[in-house]
Amino acid sequence: MTWVTIGLSAGTMLTMAVVLTAILGWANKKFQVDVDERALTIINVLPGANCGGCGYVGCGEYAEAVALEHEAVNKCTVGGQSCALAVAAIMGVEVGETLPYRPIVHCGAHYNDRLGRNEYRGEMRCSAANLVTDVQGCTFGCLGFGDCARACDFDALHVVDGLATVDYEKCVGCGACAKVCPRNIITITPFKSEQMLAVTCSNKDKGKDVITVCNVGCIGCGACARTSSLFTLKDNLSTIDYDAYSPTCSLEVLDACKKCKRQRLVFVGKPTTDDLEKTVDMEAPALIEPDFKTTVDDTEWRG
């Protein structure tokens, strides 16, 4: 009896193993999906950040698109030029010019510059505060609750005195911040040089209304547009034509920057060595560390 039971058990397991292996083996052949060899090699070259900066869900998706659908090889913003070259080598194509994409925050108002700020007791999120009127006077500018800073996987964006500020040293240009900003004031722009000229304001109201809500916002006077053809006035807001922008700014353009009464035409990007020398004597304000001390911290851990 016992031996028969043992034999039957072993036999059942063995039969199942044989049958299931046969079925799975057959299915493996029958349902085989041809994966492009090149897609596999491209995945190895890509950074693997899965940030979605290229517009695909992850690096794998992008690699497949490159291999099968002849997607452009230079879409990876994290990998930049070197990655594009490596992918191009695998695909056997020439790589075009890859400009690093970086975010520009189109707002320049710190807390002191913003007028009409009111007490806000809701969720400390931009997405929530954006639904409420009168959090601050300006309905276009940065809210300063840091949704973008939370969205950043690379610690490259921080809220400094109420204004989202990009750390261009760390930024890889994945564009996560631009996606979450409820006011759409962050644009992802191809940087033709380390520093780019930008209009750091998004307010499209008439000049008089802007003055009532902001100390620094663009009033749409059009002085820049009159001085240089690089600027155009769109909806009471100065706009830069980045297609026509060249890294070596003409005197005309620099002149326009000086003419701006609100000094909204500023260069953003990595600091140059000159800038660093200038600020070396200045004392940086001490970082305020958040104080999360609770009673739990004082107790000794005996886990």
Next chain:
Amino acid sequence: MDYIFDIFLISISAALINNFVLYYFVGICPFIGVSRRVDMALGMGSAVTFVMTIAVFLSWTITTLVLMPGAPVSRWVAGHFMSAEKAAGIDLTILTYIIYIFSIASSVQFVEMYVRKFYPPLYKSFGVFLPLITTNCAILFACLTVMSNIIGGENPIEAWDLGRALALGLFGGAGFTIAIVIMAGIREELDLCDIPAPFKGAAITLIVGGILAMAFMGFNGVDSGLKAALTGAP
């Protein structure tokens, strides 16, 4: 008509009253892990429903034919080695767990290959969840429930047939989907809330899951009430 009532009661019970996730607390890992977005939760739920039905079908077939005491196949094989009365007493119930895991794993593997070949968008949306179902305890639990209703019952006439087993698998999966989608909906709202720091992440999710389970306790007793109403018993 009794049969249809029975199927109906099993379905309602598996989907709502004795919901696998919220009543028995099985399948908690995908319930917490994949309930971040509603569309992902729906994908996971449909994958689980699909696999659960297949797994229940397989386990019912194997249990009835081979594993249960006096099963036809094992009795026939054993009959070659011993007398017929002894062969009728052969009991392979000890093998249930390992064979269920075995069949679940291979059916998941099969489903993955099939979906990958014929429904690539679905495969992409399932992503890593499909292999994860292999170790989903809700599915093993469904198989074991079916087993206990075949073998454990005192009266052999009350043993479940394939229809009842499939109803349990299908609607157990539907109940899982309901629970995980509700949870995902709540968690999407939760993302906008100011949660105290110690509760952030998994902690608040478990608390919400507990409250959700309490809400589902409201279905308790509905099955006996339904039974009384349907059979017309006083």
